[in-house]
Amino acid sequence: MSFAHLAATAAYATPPLFRILTKAGYFVGLSAAIGATVTYATAVRPALRTPETEPGDADALRRRMSACLAWSGVVLLVAGYFQLAARLARAGKGMPFGDALAPGRIWTFLRAPAGKGAWVAQGTIYIVQNVVLVLAAAALIALFVPQVRRHLDAVALTALPLSLAVSLIGAIPAVAPKDVDHALDPVFGQLHIIGGTVWVGGLALLAILAVPARGRFGENAGALWADLWRRFSLVALICVGAVLTSGLWMSWKHVGAISQLWTTTYGFFLLIKLLLVLAMVVAGGVNQFWLMPRIAQARRADDRSSLLHLTLRHFPKVVWAEVVLGAAVLAVVPFLGGSARTEAGSAPAVSSGSIFAAGAVLVLTLAASLYVTARTSDALARRAAPAPAAV
Known part of the structure; x- marks a missing residue:
């Protein structure tokens, strides 16, 4: 079935151009701030403190x-x-986006x-959210000043919780949730957003840092x-788990049957997003099962030339592919409005004990698979390492 036919037959409203650009841009902004600060705190800062690092x-x-x-x-x-x-521009009867500026x-x-x-009042929530956003942005922008860069740790670690709070505060409902499902929706939504922004933003940050290597x-x-x-890589694994776990909940809420992925417009865009995320996971798998063991081998063999080539030329190429895929995911997100269930006339999703039990099994299975992935990558790295020379 063609996309034009879907759009003509399904109750789906294509978002206006300003909505597509601003929503995608907003997630780019969150990815830049949250991804950069979390990656600095969990990967860059600890690596800088290792004894092997040259001054x-x-x-x-x-x-x-600091510049990033x-x-x-x-x-x-x-x-x-x-x-x-x-x-x-979208509130009430709406107005032209130019006027709303x-x-x-x-x-x-x-x-x-x-x-x-x-x-x-919803406006009060937005005020608090944007005050925090300005504080986070101001802290980061201050790093343009050379004197402030001397306090990189303090600035980055201050901006980190503020950046996270921008997203979390925006998810606070102005109206009390009607039931458990409505209470869980923003929780899983934030898990999805934060996991995704750390993943995509962190990849982009490290790819950019490696460019002038x-x-x-x-x-x-x-x-x-x-x-x-x-x-x-460990941070990315955790993010993958968060994205997939929350994605399971959100997909169940909005998709009533597998066939709705290609018979509804919402499902069509969700399917594209799922395929892009799957491609990112596959690219991450290449890093985990092929590149990381080779890097470990070169490091233990003290092969500096190979190590430099793998870490600063080969590895970033795969990461850039993931960044492009992540950018494509962010471009698809604005089109995920409404619900495949609504378009298909399916009953709304209602949770139950059996649903939560099935979800728990899926989450535990996912957690086990990610754990096995990490352990297998470590095992391959150890196996690839050369035996110590006899003395």
């Missing part, structure tokens, strides 16, 4: 890291403003009183980058 390589990485964090603050600030204007109109929108049954890092930088990739 020159550490200084080069800190400078590049500073620009991520700019992206977050701009994306947040356009996202806020888009909310106004006016600060006065945005302020009036934010000061609107709470609706009936709401425990707080030939001119900025020394011949011994392979050890530093081997440690970086190893640490982020």
Whole structure:
């Protein structure tokens, strides 16, 4: 069935162009800020502190890291403003997006009183969210100042919780949830968003950091980058688990049957997203089962030339492929409006004990598979390592 036929027969409203651009841009902003700060805290910062790191390589990485964090603050600030204007353009009877960009109109929108049954005005939630967003962006943008870069740790670790709070605060419902399902929706939604932004944003950050490697890092930088990739691989595995676990819940909520993936417009876009995520997982598998063991072998053999080639030339190529796939996922997200169940006339999803039991089994199976993946990668790395020379 063609996409045109789907659009003509299904109750699906194609989002306006401003909505597509602002929503995708907002997730790019979150990926830049959350992905960069979490990756710095969990991978870059620990790697910089290892005894093997050469001072020159550490200084080069800190400078590049500071610049990336500073620009991520700019992206977050701009994306947040356009996202806020888009909310106004879609509120009530709506208005042209160009008119919604006016600060006065945005302020009036934010000061609107709470609706009936709401425990707080939605505008109040948006105000708090955007105040935190400005604070996070300001902290990151301050890294453009050379004197502030001396305090990279303090700035990055301050911006990290603020960046996470931007997403978490925005998910707070203005109206109390009706039931357990409605209470769980924002929880799984945030798990999905944060897991995805750390995954995609972290990959993009490390890929960018590796670009100027030939001119900025020394011949011994392979050890530093081997440690970086190893640490982020673990972070990526956790993110994959979070994305897939939350994705199971969200897919069940919005898709009533497998066939709805190709018989509804929502399902069509969801299927594209699933295939892109699967491709990212496959690319990550190449890193885990092929590149990481080779890197471990070169590191233990003290083969600096091979280690530098693998970590700064070969590995980033695969990572860039993942970044492109991740960008494609973010481009698809704005089209996931509505529900395949609604389009197909299926009954809404209602949780039960059996649903939660089946979900628990799937989650445990997923957790076990990710654990096996990590252990298998470690085993391959040990097996690839050469035996110690006899004395």
